[in-house]
Amino acid sequence: MSMKQCLFILSQYLLPHHLLSRLIGCAAECRAAWFKNRLIGWFARQYQVDMNEAQVEDLSAYAHFNDFFTRALKEGARPLDQTPGAILSPADGAISQLGPIEQGRIFQAKGHSFSVLELLGGDAQRAAPFMGGDFATVYLSPKDYHRVHMPLAGTLREMVYVPGRLFSVNQTTAENVPELFARNERVVCLFDSERGPMAVVLVGAMIVASIETVWAGLVTPPRRQLKSVRYDEAARxxxxxxxxxxxxxxxxxxxxxxxxxxxxxxxxxxxxxxxxVRMGEALALPRT
Incomplete structure (x- = not known):
């Protein structure tokens, strides 16, 4: 690593992750026109955000930065692959890694992997169906569309909030922070699909103010402790x-x-x- 990278990794361990994220989260919800318009305009220029595909192209029309950041796209901007049985990319971004889950671990980056058991909240029964299975990790960059979609049709079985740190997520941290994705705060969504059990895990990162789901809204319990909610017939x-x-x-x-x-x-x-990758593109086909 270069000295700059070493200092960056060191700062990740020293910074007050949640305090910093809460402060930035407050700024991202600010509705003052002079502030939010400058912030949104700077961000769009800095990261070359393509507003031509946004449902609302006018940057000043967004109520606050988070409204802009989670912007909807125009109808048809992300056509779904029509190949029968295709497993779709859940988000815009880039493949971080993908492949088999080996000995209960998921490959992270050169020399690093992390535990499926820990990723899913430490419950062996919850993790068991995925042992020896397959994974794909999609990294969303700042310029990307930040809504996450279903790779396959599915019925929600359980949602698990797993508290944790908020390390930045990028190539440098993936290569140098052990167990990165199983250490960061995350929301685990477990579904029954046509291909059996499917998990979609939304992993937080530094300055990620919150994670939302369409059925529960904001998922950040008042007390940051593991919380599981069942959605089967006997529950909700x-x-x-x-x-x-x-x-x-x-x-x-x-x-x-x-x-x-x-x-x-x-x-x-x-x-x-x-x-x-883009949301809606085929990542995989059913194994015969």
Whole structure:
């Protein structure tokens, strides 16, 4: 690592993650026109955000920065791949890693992996269906569309909020912070799908003010402790989402990880670390 990278990694351990994220979250909700218009305009220029595909193209029309950051797209901007059985990318971004889950661990970056058990909140019964299965990790950059969608149609079985740190998520931290995705705060969404159990994990990061789902809204318990909510027949009643339907969104952040049980999916051969993807593109086909 360069000295700059070493200092950046050191700062990740020293910074007050949640305090910093709360402060930035307050700024991102500020409605004062002079402030939010300058912030949104600067961000759009800095990260070359393509507003031509946004449902609302006028930057000044957004109520606050988070409203802009979680902007909706025009109808048809993300057509869904129509290949029968195709497993879709849940988000815009780039493939961080994808492949098999080996010995209960997911590859993170050179020399680093993390535990499926820890990623899903430490419950062995919850993690068991994915042992020996497959994963795909999609990193969302600041300029990307920040809503997360269903890779397949599914019925929600359980949502788990897992408290944790808020390390920045990028190539440098992936290569140098052990167990990064199993250490950061995250929301685990477990579904029953046509390919069996499917998990979509929304991972927070530094300055990620919040994670929302379409069925629960803002998912940040008053006390940052692990919380599981069942959505089966005996609990709250089933919630079914079609393939490509919005699942949730990030307010300033981060990464989506999709997990499948063994022998269910075959990742497209052209995908590798760093491959850009768009929501609705096919990541995989059913394994025969």
């Amino acid at each position: 009643g089933p919630i079914h989402l079609e393939k490509g339907a919005e699942l949730g969104r990030f307010k300033l952040g981060s990464t989506a990880i999709v997990l499948f049980a063994p022998h269910q999916v075959e990742w497209n051969a052209g995908l590798a670390s760093g491959t850009p």
